[in-house]
Amino acid sequence: MGQSLAASWRIGKIAPEVVIDGLEASVMWYTEGKGDEDLNVHHFRRWSDDQLKELDLTQSHGFQCSLPLTPLSYEGTLVRIRWCVRLRLFCSVGRDSVAQVPFQLTSDAVPGLLTSRMAVVTAAVDQLDGTSAAGRAPAGRS
Amino acid sequence: MRLPKPWTKKRGSRLLGGAFSGAIGEAMLLAGLFLLGVFTSALVLFQRFAAASLGASGVTDRFVSDEASSSTLGFWIVMVLSLAMLALGGGGIVYRLIRIGASDERRLAMAGRGVVGDQTAGGESARPSSSDLAPMPTVPQGRGLTDSPGVHQSYRLASDGSNQARIVAASASLSLLWNATWFVLLAVVVSGFLNDRPRWVLTFLLFPFAGIGWWAFRYFLESLKKTAGVGATIVEISDHPLEPGEPYTLFISQSGKLNLRRLRIELVCDEESTYRQGTDLRIDRHRAYSHILHTQRDLTIDPHHPWEQELGFSLPADAMHSFQSAHNAVCWKITVSGDARPWPSFCQSFPVVVHPPAGPPIRHPR
Numbered sequence: 001m002g003q004s005l006a007a008s009w010r011i012g013k014i015a016p017e018v019v020i021d022g023l024e025a026s027v028m029w030y031t032e033g034k035g036d037e038d039l040n041v042h043h044f045r046r047w048s049d050d051q052l053k054e055l056d057l058t059q060s061h062g063f064q065c066s067l068p069l070t071p072l073s074y075e076g077t078l079v080r081i082r083w084c085v086r087l088r089l090f091c092s093v094g095r096d097s098v099a100q101v102p103f104q105l106t107s108d109a110v111p112g113l114l115t116s117r118m119a120v121v122t123a124a125v126d127q128l129d130g131t132s133a134a135g136r137a138p139a140g141r142s
Numbered sequence: 143m144r145l146p147k148p149w150t151k152k153r154g155s156r157l158l159g160g161a162f163s164g165a166i167g168e169a170m171l172l173a174g175l176f177l178l179g180v181f182t183s184a185l186v187l188f189q190r191f192a193a194a195s196l197g198a199s200g201v202t203d204r205f206v207s208d209e210a211s212s213s214t215l216g217f218w219i220v221m222v223l224s225l226a227m228l229a230l231g232g233g234g235i236v237y238r239l240i241r242i243g244a245s246d247e248r249r250l251a252m253a254g255r256g257v258v259g260d261q262t263a264g265g266e267s268a269r270p271s272s273s274d275l276a277p278m279p280t281v282p283q284g285r286g287l288t289d290s291p292g293v294h295q296s297y298r299l300a301s302d303g304s305n306q307a308r309i310v311a312a313s314a315s316l317s318l319l320w321n322a323t324w325f326v327l328l329a330v331v332v333s334g335f336l337n338d339r340p341r342w343v344l345t346f347l348l349f350p351f352a353g354i355g356w357w358a359f360r361y362f363l364e365s366l367k368k369t370a371g372v373g374a375t376i377v378e379i380s381d382h383p384l385e386p387g388e389p390y391t392l393f394i395s396q397s398g399k400l401n402l403r404r405l406r407i408e409l410v411c412d413e414e415s416t417y418r419q420g421t422d423l424r425i426d427r428h429r430a431y432s433h434i435l436h437t438q439r440d441l442t443i444d445p446h447h448p449w450e451q452e453l454g455f456s457l458p459a460d461a462m463h464s465f466q467s468a469h470n471a472v473c474w475k476i477t478v479s480g481d482a483r484p485w486p487s488f489c490q491s492f493p494v495v496v497h498p499p500a501g502p503p504i505r506h507p508r
């Protein structure tokens with residue numbers, strides 16, 4: 001295994017009528033481009049509604065995993081390989097909410113050409129007012 | 143309310159109806175198939191085993207004909223169809239039920255690795271799959287590429303097979319099968335004449351069939367001559383798998399009896415995408431990287447003195463590693479191509495595996 005990844009999530013505001021049934025966090029890669037999509041979940045974690053009731057959702061909750069050496073992020077013409085942390089929120093009302101944070105899995109053997117970077121996004125979710133997810137890519141090989 | 147039109151062409155990723163109504167429709171179709179399978183199999187089994195003892199089969203006669211149900215062959219045909227409907231309907235319903243309430247990520251995580259409870263982390267987590275635990279998932283192992291030791295360098299690379307070899311194999315199969323059939327028909331005609339029962343239609347048909355057989359045999363001989371004339375291409379490499387930035391030595395040998403207008407040796411990287419277009423499965427390729435290692439013009443090769451050359455090269459420092467997934471790939475290879483006289487041009491590809499820089503240590507079998 002290669003570098004380790006630490007990610008955290010929190011839910012800012014929740015409308016009173018919304019009940020969260022579950023939450024899933026995945027560290028995964030997928031392909032984009034002309035070909036059919038390939039994807040693979042490298043790390044998966046699920047919190048049930050009972051487990052979520054014990055958590056303060058407005059606070060950050062993190063998880064860690066070791067990333068594999070490959071596939072490295074790739075920007076080609078026909079094939080593009082993307083890594084991301086995907087957070088899927090199951091609500092009792094409406095559709096699932098998905099927040100996705102891309103990051104680059106790179107090799108630190110070639111400095112300047114392939115560098116890791118931090119990516120933080122805020123995702124707006126219809127049912128939940130102010131849901132956000134944040135992921136942090138590693139700076140070096142562990 | 144807009145009614146869905148089943149004959150409208152679906153464009154892009156838009157859905158014609160709701161996902162829920164689609165799932166309901168699919169479940170109804172699968173349930174109908176399953177129930178029809180149950181009904182048909184029960185009917186046939188009842189007809190075969192129970193109706194005779196009861197002495198009344200009027201109900202089953204209305205649905206299953208005597209020919210279909212009474213004979214052994216008919217019984218098994220109907221039974222196989224019923225079981226197929228049962229499997230298709232039942233399996234489909236189970237598959238749909240598994241999909242309900244599970245995200246794509248969860249299904250992928252569950253597939254082949256098992257979801258385990260993780261009390262300390264306050265959640266349910268999944269163990270990495272065995273493929274993820276491999277040193278470099280999605281990078282081809284390339285074990286077969288280092289099976290053959292080389293004479294001049296460490297490894298002799300295997301060709302991925304040329305079109306010319308496939309053409310020879312296909313033309314040989316066609317020629318042999320067609321001409322074997324022709325000789326069987328000839329034997330039938332001759333036996334007819336010997337027994338004073340000549341088969342005139344078959345006799346006249348033998349002439350055009352003989353023409354086709356002669357054409358197939360000539361095509362096979364020509365393909366074989368072309369392949370044999372070009373001769374073998376040998377590529378050996380000093381180390382394998384490759385790593386970006388590292389220097390390597392290549393040994394190339396081209397044998398045969400031919401005059402070449404041009405011989406070119408290239409290091410290339412191709413992107414390959416497989417996708418569905420309607421009912422067709424298509425493969426698209428794009429040359430992402432090409433570096434000419436050697437080119438030579440007006441070259442004469444005779445069978446006793448093959449052309450040989452030793453080259454040094456290195457991959458770019460930022461080269462992408464080899465990648466292979468179900469529908470997408472990044473492939474590195476060394477190609478040897480030539481414009482030959484009198485034979486047709488040829489191009490041989492020798493795949494190599496490229497690891498990411500500073501990957502796990504490479505085991506050297508030699």
